[in-house]
Every structure is written in structure tokens, then in C-alpha cells.
Amino acid sequence: MKPxxxxxxxxxxxxxLAAALTSLGLLTPGQALAQSKAFQAKTLAxxxxxxxxxxxxxxRDIVITAPDIAENGAVVPIAVRSNLAKTEMIALLVEKNxxxxxxxxxxxxxxxxxxxxxxxxxxxxxxFAVVKADGKFFITRKEVKVTLGGCGG
Amino acid sequence: MxxxxxxxxxxxxxxVDVRVLMAHEMETGQRKDASGNLVPAWHITExxxxxxxxxxxxxxxxPAISKNPYLSFKVRGAKAGDTISVTWTDNxxxxxxxxxxxx
Numbered sequence: 001m002k003p004x005x006x007x008x009x010x011x012x013x014x015x016x017l018a019a020a021l022t023s024l025g026l027l028t029p030g031q032a033l034a035q036s037k038a039f040q041a042k043t044l045a046x047x048x049x050x051x052x053x054x055x056x057x058x059x060r061d062i063v064i065t066a067p068d069i070a071e072n073g074a075v076v077p078i079a080v081r082s083n084l085a086k087t088e089m090i091a092l093l094v095e096k097n098x099x100x101x102x103x104x105x106x107x108x109x110x111x112x113x114x115x116x117x118x119x120x121x122x123x124x125x126x127x128f129a130v131v132k133a134d135g136k137f138f139i140t141r142k143e144v145k146v147t148l149g150g151c152g153g
Numbered sequence: 154m155x156x157x158x159x160x161x162x163x164x165x166x167x168x169v170d171v172r173v174l175m176a177h178e179m180e181t182g183q184r185k186d187a188s189g190n191l192v193p194a195w196h197i198t199e200x201x202x203x204x205x206x207x208x209x210x211x212x213x214x215x216p217a218i219s220k221n222p223y224l225s226f227k228v229r230g231a232k233a234g235d236t237i238s239v240t241w242t243d244n245x246x247x248x249x250x251x252x253x254x255x256x
Contacts, residue, residue, distance in 0.1 A: 024206070031244040039213070050243065051170035054226055064173045066215050072218060074220070076200060076219075079225075094217060097217050098181075098183060099215055099216070099217065100214055101217075102214070102217040102218060103212060103213060103214045103215065103217075104212070104213045105211075105212050105213075105226075106212070106213075106221075107209035107210065108208050108209050108210060108211065109207075109209070110171070110204060110209045110228050110229055110231075111160045111209040111210045111226060111227065111228050112229060113193055114169065114224070114226065114227050115210075115225065115226045116223075116224070116225045116226075117203070117218060117219075117223060117224055117225075118218070118219040118222065119217050119218055119219060120181070120216075120217050120218070120219055121217075148154075
């Protein structure tokens with residue numbers, strides 16, 4: 001019984017620490033500031049810089065699930081999954097939107113690096129997923145064509 | 154006050170698939186109304202999800218997220234009956250929290 005009890009104690013300790021750090025806000029203020037900058041950025045380079053992801057490496061371990069052709073640019077379903085170990089953050093960028101960054105997702109303990117959402121796209125564009133895993137940044141892209149009004153893209 | 158969220162949390166093979174549908178206008182701040190004035194931006198900026206009170210996902214959103222946003226994510230290590238809680242905050246400071254039980 002003893003080793004099991006010890007393990008259980010360790011487990012609750014780790015969870016408690018993470019919760020305490022978050023509640024103290026140690027993890028948030030600086031990041032929040034950087035985030036708001038990232039949401040203003042108008043070019044891919046600026047957005048990556050604001051995320052701290054300049055020079056992100058191409059990776060095939062990030063999977064973007066999105067339609068090749070989206071009929072309605074106001075509602076484009078996109079899912080991003082990362083197969084990289086220790087994924088901490090997933091961000092979705094739409095290259096030809098007025099501001100590139102659509103959303104960023106901080107993956108905390110317990111959550112799988114697999115999120116989906118629906119975004120607006122002004123026109124056909126490349127969609128980028130930026131993933132931070134184990135302190136490093138990775139990026140991948142997918143092209144989505146938007147046919148507004150059904151007249152072809 | 155905003156309408157309630159619809160939250161479904163279904164357990165399969167030890168992983169909870171959480172799907173959330175929020176009711177929100179999500180104005181981009183780019184659109185003009187009938188008289189040519191810009192409609193001011195009004196969108197959700199932050200979403201936090203917790204499992205039994207422990208944060209599992211923190212989301213930052215810009216105006217490019219669609220109207221009545223949909224969000225889905227997966228959480229490991231939950232049991233049936235656990236509580237998933239989701240809170241959003243918009244750029245006008247409005248907030249809403251809703252809960253669902255894992256089933």
C-alpha cells in the first residue's frame with residue numbers, strides 16, 4: 001500500500017502546484033501583453049515575431065484539418081492537432097485576413113494538443129498553424145480556397 | 154446578459170471530448186452598417202476551460218473567429234461525473250461561465 005499512497009501524494013502535489021502558479025498569475029501578465037500585440041500584427045513576419053516564433057521550423061507533425069474549398073468564408077471549420085511531444089501552445093494564422101492571428105490556445109496539463117474552431121476568411125489564403133513544443137516553435141501551412149457567392153475561387 | 158453556452162463533454166477511452174458552442178455576435182470592427190459607419194469591434198477575447206477547477210486550456214481569440222463561436226478540445230484523465238467549466242470574456246468586459254458534467 002505504501003508506494004501507491006506515495007505516488008498518489010506526488011500526483012496531487014504536482015496538480016496543486018500548477019493550480020497555485022496559475023492562480024498567482026505568474027504565467028499570464030507578460031504573455032497577455034505579447035498576445036495583444038500579436039493580434040494587431042498585419043504581416044506573417046510581424047505576427048511570428050510578436051508570438052516569439054521567428055524562425056519556426058517546418059514540421060510534418062502538425063496536422064491542419066480544413067476544407068480545401070470553403071463555400072462560406074464567414075464560417076470555415078479548422079482543426080489543428082499536434083503530434084509533437086510537450087506541446088504548450090497552438091496558434092492559428094490566416095495569411096490574408098486584416099490581422100493574421102485568429103486564435104491562440106495554451107495547452108495546460110491534462111489537455112490534448114488537439115483543438116478545433118470556426119474562423120472567418122476574407123478570401124482564399126494560406127492558413128498557418130504555429131505550435132510551441134518543449135520551448136521550440138514549429139509551423140505548418142495549408143491552403144484554403146474560399147468561394148464567396150459560389151462563383152468559384 | 155449573454156445567452157448560455159451549449160457544452161457537451163463526452164468520455165471515450167479515457168479522453169473527454171469537449172464541444173462548446175457560445176452565443177456571441179463577434180463583430181470584427183471592419184464592417185460598416187447601412188449608413189456607412191464602422192460597427193465597433195465586439196468579440197470574445199479570452200476563453201478558459203477547467204476540469205474540476207483546474208485550468209486545462211486558455212484561449213486567446215481575435216475578431217477572426219466566426220459568429221457564435223464553436224470550440225472543441227480534448228482532456229485526458231477525467232471520469233464520468235467530473236465538471237467541465239468554460240468561461241469567456243469579451244472586449245467589453247462581459248463574462249459568462251457555464252458548466253457541464255462529463256458523461
